[in-house]
Amino acid sequence: MYQLLKSVLFQFDPEKVHYFVTRNLKRFNRFPGGAAVSRAVWQVTDKRLEREVFGLKFKNPVGLAAGFDKNAEGITEMANLGFGFVEIGTVTPLPQPGNDKPRMFRLPTDGALINRMGFNNKGVEVAAQNIKDYRSSKHYDSGLIIGGNIGKNKVTPNEEAVNDYIKCFNGLFEVVDYFVVNVSSPNTPNLRALQEKEPLKHILNTLQQLNMQHGTQRPILLKIAPDLTDSQLDDIVEIVQETGIAGVIATNTTISRENLKSDAGLKAETGGLSGKPLTERSTEVIRYLAEKSNHFFPIIGVGGIHSAQDALDKLDAGASLIQLYTGFIYEGPALIGRINKKILSA
Secondary structure, three states: OHHHHHHHHOOOOHHHHHHHHHHHHHHHHHOOOHHHHHHHHHOOOOHHHOEEEOOEEEOOOEEEOOOOOOOOOOHHHHHHOOOOEEEEEEEOOOOEOOOOOOOEEEEHHHOEEEEOOOOOEOOHHHHHHHHHHHHOOOOOOOOOEEEEEEOOOOOOOHHHHHHHHHHHHHHHOOOOOEEEEEOOOOOOOOHHHHHOHHHHHHHHHHHHHHHHOOOOOOOEEEEEOOOOOHHHHHHHHHHHHHHOOOEEEEOOOEOOOOOOOOOHHHHOOOOEEEEHHHHHHHHHHHHHHHHHOOOOOOEEEEOOOOOHHHHHHHHHHOOOEEEEOHHHHHHOOHHHHHHHHHHHHO
């Protein structure tokens, strides 16, 4: 059924389709009995799926990656589809429109997407209020873990970037269960320069100091690019150990266009590439980090998960949890259940 629907939806602009689908999913879940039907069809519930990672209990290891629900507007609907956790954002201190449209492109031949969204979001205050409203609503699922992915505004120079991360951290602290520091998106000018050792340590140490000032600390994770060299990955291992953050999300989108089969016009679009072309590289990064660190810290695996086997490969490589984005769009919500069932039968 989803593949038939997808064949129609893929005829239209991907960003417009995103908002069309999420709006109508929200309407369906608000219709009497709609939420119950959604849960009955999609959710896989089994105690054996539970995972305890960086001090949090996840009801299953399959999460929604950041970028899909930037403003925390669809948490209820994503929970009803069976996700064990939802990561909202990337959130910035101030609202920003993002880059000029069109800014998202499908590459069906490659099972991929290219996006140059540019951290379009309504700002940290809106996101925080939306999560607060969800947590106080009748739809609140106390077992759902919510992560907050935070970044800097486009106009903020890198020298002042730490202040943006502080604002987002403080703004979301009371409403999220964990944080993700995003310095790896290719769609904000010069953002990836913050992955260099010294600026990255400064941001993470600052947030850790803030964390310790609170009675209950929030796990802080770092989201990294798949384009890092082994030497840079060695630095990441060292930084995680030195700063004491909770773990790593591997990986974000790639700027590589290697081995794509799509036409030259699509391949030439700037932005981050996600989907099947990233499957092997993201798994390689997970394995490298896990082995290099001797499994010192948890890793959330994301990138090119289009099948249950893709998910198992990342878990076998050393990931504790996995996240979906492009695979969720291409394969539909049934992918969540297929992964959970595969884990149970493995």
